[in-house]
Amino acid sequence: MINLVPSQKMNEVKASINNLAKGMLRPIARKYDENEHEYPKELDMFRSIKIMGGGKKKKKEGEEPKKDEKPAAKKLGTNLSTVISIEEMCWGDAGLLLSLPNAGLGNAAIAAVATEEQHERFGNKWAAMAITEPGSGSDSGSITATAVLDGDEWVLNGEKIFVTCADRCDVVVVWATIDKKAGKAGIKSFIVEKDREGFKLEKLEHKLGIRASDTGTFVLSDCRIPKNNLLGSAEVKSATEGFKGVMKTFDNTRPLVASMALGIARAAIDFTREKIEESGIKLDYTKNPNNISSLEKEFYLLEANLDAMRLLTWRAAWMADNQEFNNLEASMSKAKAGRYGTLITQKCCELLGPLGFTQEYLAEKWMRDSKIMDIFEGTGQIQHLIVARNVLEFSSKQLR
């Protein structure tokens, strides 16, 4: 039965994570914005606190996910609880959330597809994810990094850019092709330990926002890793099944990015509301929008869009918790949240006037931070492509 009133449990999670974010992240947000590339050592305490879901148990061989096993009222699904937590953490600081130890994108991939033995070896490592290359961004199926089996070792070559947590991580999940002719089916992911010979962190980027998060380039030159560092199964699946499997993890991670946009936008909205109310304007949600100031009306519209972003995001997460296929809804949430997170943070700066331009406050930072949410994990346009193909029932050939 439809019920969109958050449960007590949801409110509790929100409140406790908000406390954490308020106490731990907000106070150091500006510090690491200014000291790009410096490791936020304050985050070490988070090694023992799981925020990003994680800890997902590997499914037993042949075990079907139980369809009718819906979380009961009191229970809260992992995905929903994670998006709620991420919103709060990013309300504190998004760059810092992305720098939480052992919570990289690579960790999500390992949690999803690693073998028992790989869980043992890498489960407690901080894992980054390296897909993007200089010549391969949105079209991740076109990557050119190679992996060649030589005896008991894979030999990797190529260049990976824009790797989040490049400096701080312990291992990197690297995408490479083992068979160029096989196209997407030949793409596999490999766990590369940072200290492997031939694996070099070339540089760290200087960015518009999320400066607390390090982003770097790796060069692989005849980098040798053990055969069993290939993540998951080695066989080249006939069709593009393997690649699709990897892409499917995006259905779970896109709502997470959407909730990051949500957290930043809410931070901006909360701060703007505070300033509006300090100035003596009472936001009472009553008068016909034609009879209020344009500032109030614009602010209300931002709030309405923020709520819409959240509901779309929560829906995608809720579906994942209930084992419903959410490819469309996941992309909807990111398309909406990526775009409107950007617009909301921009608008808040405008409504704040000079307070929105000065570094004395965080509003200007939120506008910079938010922009990435419409870029990584599939740009806004890519999300629109996915949504459009879904609703039009068009293949990627019919809509390129």
Add this chain to the structure above:
Amino acid sequence: MEEREFSFGLSEEQRTMKETVARLIKDVVADNAHDMDEKKAIPADFIQKVWELGATISVIPEDFGGYGMDYSPIMNAIILEELAYGDMALAVASTLPSMFLYPILEMGTDDQKKKYLPLYCDATFKPCTIAINEPRFRFDPVSMETKAEKKGGSYVINGKKCFVPMAKDAGHMLVAADVSGKPSLFIVAKDNPGVKLGEREKNLGIYALESYPVTFENCEVPAADMLGGDNGCNFEAFLQKTRTGLCAIGTGVSRASFEYARDYSKERVQFGEPIASRQSVAFMIAEMAYEVDGMRLLTWKAASMLEAGMDAKRESYLAKLFAGDMTMKITDYGVQVLGGHGYVRDHPVERFYRNGRGIAILEGMATV
């Protein structure tokens, strides 16, 4: 009270109702919406068929002639969206009695309930209506120019209302008027000599729905007919429900425009391929898709709060603001995707565009 599970899923009952209304709309409206609009009339049997669903009177207690079922703002939102998906004029017309009956049911005195509810709990649809909107610049339901003044045992209402649906045939209307700074509602019989009906209005949209301007000239009503009695009613609560109702209608109209444009863009070939194969068109379709969903979820959120007995002032207000804005954007896209063909009345998108303008402008046209 046991906490209800947080859920985006329709219950069996909700799904069945949604499908039932959808089927009815398909059978009844089908291709008639265009004709209704052109002829500026809704055939009485269409309204009767929707009435026979029993949604309006189902929640009225058996003592007053209803079925005494649980009142559910969410269910009402689901029904309204489906009706408006078929036709906005029909959606407003066929649920008009709810606009009159629900406020009485929720906020009326015992005498008011006894007197008025049974009148309309009938197997046959009997029009009754509501007069809220006023024909003036900067109209605002929270500060009305229509005034009611207490004189002895009566109230005397003076002022002008517009867009009063089906006023000509309605037996009663609920009239919103200001009583010394406080918005209030009055139950007014249509044959009250102080009620003056104007000529049927010609509007931008919802052509099929008859509507009238109504002038109140020293219209005297017994004090007992002020909704809620001496203390008046909770006008704020009333607004929350009507605003949420309009959002459900906006969702239905928007979805109709989205689906029509989506299907058309797959069929229409230019430059050797369906126009939907071009991103500039496809991305509009994508945007329409998630904004429709966003609007529905905001509506359901407000309705969920109302259903839980919570104050939904903020949520219903924001939902209506969003719905007003987005319905315009979506129905505009609908016309744009069809190009010149969207501008001529052969396709429904032009009607959706005209109708959609009402969501932001109108107040009190539907309720959950």
